[in-house]
Amino acid sequence: MLNDNKTAEIWQEIIDKKDAQIDKYKKRNTELEHQITWLLDQLKLSKHRQFGASSEQSKYDLNQTSLFNEAEQTADLTIPEPDIEEVKSYRRKKSRNAIDRLPPDLDVEIITHELPENERSCPNCNGQLHVMGRETREELKLIPARAVIVRHVRHVYACRDCEKNGTEVPIVKAEMPNPVIKGSFASPEAIAHIASQKFVMGIPLYRQEQEWERNGIHLSRQTMSNWLIKATMWLILIYNRLHELLCEHDVAHADETTVQVLHEEGKKAQSNSYMWLYRTSGDAKHHIVLYEYQPSREGKHPKEFLKGFNGFLHSDGYERYHELPENITNVGCWAHVQRKFDEALKIIPEKDRIGTNALHGKHFCQRLFSLERKFSELTPDERFEQRIKLSKPVIDEFFKWTKSLKVLPKSLIGQAAAYALNQQKWLENVLLDGRLELSNNRAERSIKPFVIGRKNWLFSNTPKGAESSAILYSLIETAKENGLNPYEYLTAVFRTAPNLPEGSSVDDLLPWNLCGRI
Numbered sequence: 001m002l003n004d005n006k007t008a009e010i011w012q013e014i015i016d017k018k019d020a021q022i023d024k025y026k027k028r029n030t031e032l033e034h035q036i037t038w039l040l041d042q043l044k045l046s047k048h049r050q051f052g053a054s055s056e057q058s059k060y061d062l063n064q065t066s067l068f069n070e071a072e073q074t075a076d077l078t079i080p081e082p083d084i085e086e087v088k089s090y091r092r093k094k095s096r097n098a099i100d101r102l103p104p105d106l107d108v109e110i111i112t113h114e115l116p117e118n119e120r121s122c123p124n125c126n127g128q129l130h131v132m133g134r135e136t137r138e139e140l141k142l143i144p145a146r147a148v149i150v151r152h153v154r155h156v157y158a159c160r161d162c163e164k165n166g167t168e169v170p171i172v173k174a175e176m177p178n179p180v181i182k183g184s185f186a187s188p189e190a191i192a193h194i195a196s197q198k199f200v201m202g203i204p205l206y207r208q209e210q211e212w213e214r215n216g217i218h219l220s221r222q223t224m225s226n227w228l229i230k231a232t233m234w235l236i237l238i239y240n241r242l243h244e245l246l247c248e249h250d251v252a253h254a255d256e257t258t259v260q261v262l263h264e265e266g267k268k269a270q271s272n273s274y275m276w277l278y279r280t281s282g283d284a285k286h287h288i289v290l291y292e293y294q295p296s297r298e299g300k301h302p303k304e305f306l307k308g309f310n311g312f313l314h315s316d317g318y319e320r321y322h323e324l325p326e327n328i329t330n331v332g333c334w335a336h337v338q339r340k341f342d343e344a345l346k347i348i349p350e351k352d353r354i355g356t357n358a359l360h361g362k363h364f365c366q367r368l369f370s371l372e373r374k375f376s377e378l379t380p381d382e383r384f385e386q387r388i389k390l391s392k393p394v395i396d397e398f399f400k401w402t403k404s405l406k407v408l409p410k411s412l413i414g415q416a417a418a419y420a421l422n423q424q425k426w427l428e429n430v431l432l433d434g435r436l437e438l439s440n441n442r443a444e445r446s447i448k449p450f451v452i453g454r455k456n457w458l459f460s461n462t463p464k465g466a467e468s469s470a471i472l473y474s475l476i477e478t479a480k481e482n483g484l485n486p487y488e489y490l491t492a493v494f495r496t497a498p499n500l501p502e503g504s505s506v507d508d509l510l511p512w513n514l515c516g517r518i
Contacts, residue, residue, distance in 0.1 A: 102140070109141065147217050150187055152176055178498040180234070186227045188494035194224050195231075196487040199469070199476050200449070204457035225465065232468045234497040237506045239290070239471050242478060243305075246288045250311035251281035251435050253443035254302060254321065257451055260459040261466050264295060273463075275470060276301060277447045279481075281314075283380070283435055286512045287481035289446045291470040293463070299323045312433060314440040317423050332426035335439035338365035340416035347412060357405060358413050361420075364398040372438050384434030392431055399424055446477060475511075482511045489514065 120129040154176040162169045180188055197203045205221035212219045246252065258272040267273070274297050279289040294301045299320035306313070306328060314331045315321040321330050344358035353359050371391050375383045402421055407414040420427070430436045450473055460466035479489040492514055500508070507513055 144215075145193065147212075147215070177495070180494045180498060181227065181230045184227065184230075186231070188491045191227050191231045191494055192487050192490035195228060195472050195476070195490055198228075198457065199453060199472050200486050202453040202456040225461075228472065229464060229468045231494060232471045234493060235471050235475050238493070238509050239474055241506045241510065242288050242290060242474065244308075245286075246278060246280060246290060247306065247308040249280055249284060249309075251283075251314075251433075252306075252309065252311065253277075253279050253281065253314040253440055253446075255316065255440065255443035255447045256297060256318070257447055257454075259293065259450075259454065259466060261295075261461075261463055262459055263462050267295065272297075273466065274301075275447075275450055275466075276305065277443055277450075278302075278305060279443055279446050281435060282437065282442060286510075287478065289474060289477040289481055291450065291473045291477075293466040293470040295463070312429070312436055314437060314443065316440055317419065317426075322426065329429055329432070330426045331429045331432075331436055331440075332423045333440040334365055334368055334427060334430070335441050337416070337420050337423070337427065338362055338369075340419050341365065341413070344412035344416050356413075357407065358416070361398075361402070361413070361416060364394060364401070367394050368438060378434075380434030382434070384431075387431055387434070395428060395431070446481075449473070449477060479511045484511050 115129070121127070122129060155174045157172040157174075158169050159166070180186055180191060194205070194208060197208055198205060205224050208224065209219060209221045254277065256274050256276045259275045260269070260271075261267075261273045262269045264271075264273065273293065273295045276292045276294055277290070278292070280287050292301070292305055297318075297320065302321065303324060306324065310327045312329045312331050313321065313324065314333065316333050316336055324330065341358050341361035345353060345356070345362055348356055348358060368391055371386075371394070375386050378386065399421070402417045405413075405417050407417060409415075409418065430438055460469060475490065475493070476486040479486045489511060493509055496514070497509060
């Protein structure tokens with residue numbers, strides 16, 4: 001028989017094993033609870049993204065009282081139909097509350113309605129009726145795009161006297177503009193229209209092909225695609241010059257998004273390539289928006305594109321932007337921080353949101369953006385001083401509060417706090433210069449036309465097509481940023497570029513220089 005000490009040791013060993021097993025199960029149970037919480041958060045957030053409002057605005061202010069009104073509905077059937085109003089000046093950028101207006105130089109088609117001669121008798125005395133007045137009703141008539149054949153006829157001249165008496169007969173030809181594409185029937189207007197339909201309106205080539213087919217014109221998508229790719233030869237020099245000018249600025253923005261290229265060497269058709277975007281800041285004299293197609297999301301691409309750039313670069317939290325050379329200072333995006341806390345807030349029932357960490361974190365961001373709106377009319381130097389005085393204390397308080405949070409790391413609020421702390425170094429850089437912005441929304445707005453267009457045309461067929469798309473998007477978005485109609489700008493480029501005298505500067509074709517000739 002075992003003695004009492006040996007028995008006690010055996011029982012203690014059994015108890016220790018059981019305790020270790022219990023601790024193991026407790027730890028596993030806690031991990032599973034965290035996973036369940038995370039999965040439920042993701043499910044709630046997914047449902048909100050699918051069915052809920054996407055706005056990040058909150059109806060709670062810093063004192064948990066109503067701050068924002070509900071969004072206005074675009075349709076109001078109680079409002080009477082607006083009059084067609086002619087105005088002396090027509091602005092492309094109109095305020096949100098502007099009434100419908102038309103430019104004063106629209107063609108007017110007059111349709112006169114008169115009584116037939118045999119009905120111009122007075123119903124009382126049978127006397128002759130005369131016109132005593134006129135009633136006028138105006139309508140806006142929209143005419144779909146129509147095709148016209150432009151036939152260039154160049155006269156060729158010869159000398160009668162030389163024909164009779166001379167040994168040589170000089171042949172003199174009248175001047176005729178060079179075509180956009182040699183050997184093609186594409187006109188500047190046709191290529192500009194196709195490009196505008198695809199890259200401005202998001203209408204893919206196969207739909208344009210169907211539209212022309214309905215109008216009796218057989219113009220294949222293959223032909224239109226060839227036109228766009230060949231026509232970019234006139235745009236590449238402009239694109240390269242805009243690239244040089246962009247790198248001369250001290251402040252820029254960057255972003256990137258996916259694009260699918262079907263036939264790319266060494267890659268499956270389902271794999272992602274990337275469209276990178278770079279643009280000037282809000283205080284630039286001339287705005288520049290450039291897209292660059294690349295097969296990957298590697299950091300070497302922004303390093304190569306931004307060679308020669310020295311200054312501040314706004315970006316999101318993608319780590320590759322943090323690996324840029326020391327002469328480029330990365331500036332983080334507070335809109336992304338707010339978005340993280342807003343996502344954590346959306347999974348909480350509305351009645352339970354007041355007092356939550358998610359709402360408190362979002363309010364810190366809202367305070368910063370509220371201050372920025374007050375600083376909007378200040379000079380950069382004045383804005384710098386006010387940020388140090390008013391914004392810096394809010395930022396310091398925010399990070400102190402974030403570090404003190406006791407939350408589950410994998411919960412949405414835990415992820416929001418971790419994101420903010422991981423990005424702290426770059427988020428605080430907004431305090432370094434008054435020209436900097438609190439968010440990278442400017443780049444996100446510029447890349448949005450590509451993202452919307454991608455939903456329609458889905459993919460590029462080849463890398464060459466993706467590169468042409470990047471150049472066309474760049475010229476179109478730069479034209480828009482400088483207040484130009486993209487169709488008119490592209491038409492002017494395709495008409496002017498093939499006929500420039502040798503030695504002409506490409507600067508003549510930049511949007512802000514060509515606008516006077518459009």
